[in-house]
Amino acid sequence: MPVAKIENLVKKFGDAVAVDNVSLQIEQGEIFGILGPNGAGKSTIINVICGLLSFDAGKVEILGREIKRDPVYCKRNIGIVPQDIAIYEDLSAFENVKFFATLYGLRGMGLKERVEEALDFVGLKDKAHSYPKAFSGGMKRRLNIACALAHRPKLIIMDEPTVGIDPQSRNHILRSVKKLNELGCTIIYTSHYMEEVEEICSKIAIIDHGKVIAEGTKDELKAIVMNTNGVWITVDSVHQVSAERLKEIKGVVHVEIKDNTVKITSSADINNLDKIILYFTGNGIPLKNIESKAPDLETVFLTLTGRKLRD
Amino acid sequence: MAVFSIFTKELKHNTRNLKGMILMVLFPIILIVVLGTALSGMFDRSSEFKDIRVLYKDPGDKPLSQAFAEFRKHGTEMGITFTKTESSEQGVENIKNRRYTCFVNVSDEGLELTKTDWSALKANLVEAVLKTFVERYKTVAVVAQVNPQAVPQMIKNSQAGDFVQVSSLGEKPRPRAMDYYAITMLTLITLYSSLTGVYAIRNEKTLKTAGRLLCAPVGRYELLLGKALGALFITLIQVLVVLLFSKYLLKTYWGEHLGTIFLLVSAEVVMAVSLGIGVAFLLRSEAAISGVLNMVIPILVFFGGGYIPLDGFNKTVLLIANASPLRWINTTLMAVIYANDFSSVAAAIGFNLGLGAVFLSIAAYAIRREGALL
Numbered sequence: 001m002p003v004a005k006i007e008n009l010v011k012k013f014g015d016a017v018a019v020d021n022v023s024l025q026i027e028q029g030e031i032f033g034i035l036g037p038n039g040a041g042k043s044t045i046i047n048v049i050c051g052l053l054s055f056d057a058g059k060v061e062i063l064g065r066e067i068k069r070d071p072v073y074c075k076r077n078i079g080i081v082p083q084d085i086a087i088y089e090d091l092s093a094f095e096n097v098k099f100f101a102t103l104y105g106l107r108g109m110g111l112k113e114r115v116e117e118a119l120d121f122v123g124l125k126d127k128a129h130s131y132p133k134a135f136s137g138g139m140k141r142r143l144n145i146a147c148a149l150a151h152r153p154k155l156i157i158m159d160e161p162t163v164g165i166d167p168q169s170r171n172h173i174l175r176s177v178k179k180l181n182e183l184g185c186t187i188i189y190t191s192h193y194m195e196e197v198e199e200i201c202s203k204i205a206i207i208d209h210g211k212v213i214a215e216g217t218k219d220e221l222k223a224i225v226m227n228t229n230g231v232w233i234t235v236d237s238v239h240q241v242s243a244e245r246l247k248e249i250k251g252v253v254h255v256e257i258k259d260n261t262v263k264i265t266s267s268a269d270i271n272n273l274d275k276i277i278l279y280f281t282g283n284g285i286p287l288k289n290i291e292s293k294a295p296d297l298e299t300v301f302l303t304l305t306g307r308k309l310r311d
Numbered sequence: 312m313a314v315f316s317i318f319t320k321e322l323k324h325n326t327r328n329l330k331g332m333i334l335m336v337l338f339p340i341i342l343i344v345v346l347g348t349a350l351s352g353m354f355d356r357s358s359e360f361k362d363i364r365v366l367y368k369d370p371g372d373k374p375l376s377q378a379f380a381e382f383r384k385h386g387t388e389m390g391i392t393f394t395k396t397e398s399s400e401q402g403v404e405n406i407k408n409r410r411y412t413c414f415v416n417v418s419d420e421g422l423e424l425t426k427t428d429w430s431a432l433k434a435n436l437v438e439a440v441l442k443t444f445v446e447r448y449k450t451v452a453v454v455a456q457v458n459p460q461a462v463p464q465m466i467k468n469s470q471a472g473d474f475v476q477v478s479s480l481g482e483k484p485r486p487r488a489m490d491y492y493a494i495t496m497l498t499l500i501t502l503y504s505s506l507t508g509v510y511a512i513r514n515e516k517t518l519k520t521a522g523r524l525l526c527a528p529v530g531r532y533e534l535l536l537g538k539a540l541g542a543l544f545i546t547l548i549q550v551l552v553v554l555l556f557s558k559y560l561l562k563t564y565w566g567e568h569l570g571t572i573f574l575l576v577s578a579e580v581v582m583a584v585s586l587g588i589g590v591a592f593l594l595r596s597e598a599a600i601s602g603v604l605n606m607v608i609p610i611l612v613f614f615g616g617g618y619i620p621l622d623g624f625n626k627t628v629l630l631i632a633n634a635s636p637l638r639w640i641n642t643t644l645m646a647v648i649y650a651n652d653f654s655s656v657a658a659a660i661g662f663n664l665g666l667g668a669v670f671l672s673i674a675a676y677a678i679r680r681e682g683a684l685l
């Protein structure tokens with residue numbers, strides 16, 4: 001039985017279709033990544049799964065029960081880490097976690113233990129009685145996660161839990177996601193950082209404009225773009241470089257110019273590196289560095305949509 | 312259980328909110344002290360009753376003799392001097408001579424009060440107190456207009472003869488400034504507990520915690536109930552603190568029925584907190600909410616007599632004033648405290664609780680909307 005099953009989900013805001021016929025199946029023990037640019041519909045899908053939003057068509061099941069029929073059962077088994085930090089600044093870390101735990105029916109002796117366990121898990125045990133007012137962004141993010149854990153949900157949904165924090169806190173969070181998974185939790189993880197998703201997720205769905213445009217394991221997704229090659233060329237000044245002209249070279253599918261680097265994606269079956277280099281030298285642009293890049297999820301997204309995941 | 316969790320969480324928010332505590336507890340106490348002291352001259356009864364000399368004729372066996380004796384007793388405490396005379400002619404004569412403020416004749420027909428122009432103000436005061444004092448009985452005031460040239464003209468005024476419910480005046484017949492403002496400031500500040508109601512709802516929106524609450528296996532009505540109860544409870548505590556502080560430390564007069572007083576104020580708390588909760592659901596922007604409340608509250612306070620007593624206003628104003636739930640609370644409080652008059656208690660409580668129920672129903676209806684809290 002899948003932990004979460006979404007069939008032909010449609011969610012509209014007025015006339016705008018935020019989720020357009022999405023079907024996903026999340027199995028026990030997976031870290032399921034939902035990857036997509038801003039406004040793709042990630043949060044909307046998640047809010048539907050956790051019963052926060054109603055939907056216009058389709059079916060959502062948690063642990064085999066339909067969320068519309070049995071919302072209390074479904075909600076009990078979900079822990080949600082919202083995209084926006086949702087904690088009370090005037091309650092201590094301990095009180096925050098405890099409050100949300102009681103909403104899930106925890107009480108008595110077990111309650112205190114579970115709260116401490118959750119705080120320990122995110123590395124805030126020694127800050128249990130401090131107020132979030134004094135917390136750094138990363139600490140708040142971690143408390144935001146702890147609030148979803150104390151009731152030991154079977155399914156934990158994290159909506160961009162690492163937005164806007166320092167690398168140290170981010171690593172801590174990524175490690176704890178893996179640890180939670182090892183403890184038996186199924187996790188849905190949304191992000192628009194493909195490195196993160198690549199690092200921790202066992203299965204990934206790429207969403208754009210409310211639609212699933214690709215789905216599979218990391219390797220399955222990369223196979224989609226195995227027939228492309230990337231070459232990054234660093235120059236002194238990109239002033240004279242014309243993406244249009246580069247695209248005229250046979251085999252080039254995409255050109256992106258950022259800072260002093262020109263990133264060129266080409267079909268793997270055509271060897272055009274000589275022509276590319278000739279373009280630069282022929283136009284009197286000295287090359288500083290040439291790098292060959294293996295395809296990553298960014299390339300996958302780029303190939304599928306013709307757009308960058310992040311701008 | 313969830314209701315209780317939410318309830319206790321609300322208490323924590325409120326007790327840790329220093330600004331709110333200052334507004335709801337410290338501010339009214341300061342207002343009572345400042346207004347009560349600064350404006351005490353307006354209410355000083357010793358100056359009003361000073362130099363009032365009442366001449367009276369009372370054989371002692373008349374129907375109103377006993378009531379009049381009571382009046383004399385309290386009048387003396389208020390600083391009025393009473394002098395007895397045996398003849399009515401002599402009494403009226405002494406008024407014309409301006410030796411006394413007024414002359415009261417206790418006869419078989421009731422009470423007859425004779426006054427002249429020069430002492431009219433003070434005599435009116437005596438008449439007013441006397442009227443209230445013996446409202447149950449037939450009081451007839453005879454006003455003698457004394458004109459230096461002409462013969463005094465006696466006018467019979469039977470208007471005061473209406474059979475009104477008894478209102479025996481207590482130990483303190485008139486409120487001091489401090490007493491008046493203790494009542495009006497307490498009921499004024501209670502209206503501001505609507506902000507506690509607004510905050511209870513808006514807080515979850517601004518903190519984005521509403522989503523989390525709605526993702527938990529908790530019903531929307533449980534959420535609303537926990538929040539409403541939390542806001543009500545904390546406000547009741549705040550009001551009680553102000554009430555007890557003013558009674559025991561400022562020594563303001565709250566009458567002999569503190570329980571009833573607290574019930575009345577509690578009804579107002581229910582109305583105000585529910586108003587805040589209702590408005591928080593009806594209007595989406597913070598600016599609109601505070602705009603509406605900042606408009607509504609002063610209107611309610613004005614028509615409640617919170618700024619100035621409304622007694623001198625015309626009928627239309629008084630009629631509109633009846634729509635102010637605060638007016639009901641204030642007049643009923645006055646009646647209970649100063650006249651042991653409980654006749655409007657049920658109506659005042661009912662009106663306020665009824666309005667509260669309306670506002671809460673609006674909230675209960677609105678919270679079902681999907682985006683109500685998001």
Ligand SMILES: Nc1ncnc2c1ncn2[C@@H]1O[C@H](COP(=O)(O)OP(=O)(O)OP(=O)(O)O)[C@@H](O)[C@H]1O
Nearest residue numbers: 013018036037038039040041042043044045083192
């Ligand atoms: N409450 C709402 N009312 C109207 N439109 C909305 C609402 N919530 C989301 N949308 C729209 O639905 C679309 C999907 O939004 P959503 O928040 O799901 O995207 P997202 O993938 O989570 O983006 P981000 O990475 O920025 O969080 C967007 O176009 C957004 O403007």
Ligand SMILES: [Mg+2]
Nearest residue numbers: 042043044083
């Ligand atoms: Mg989002």
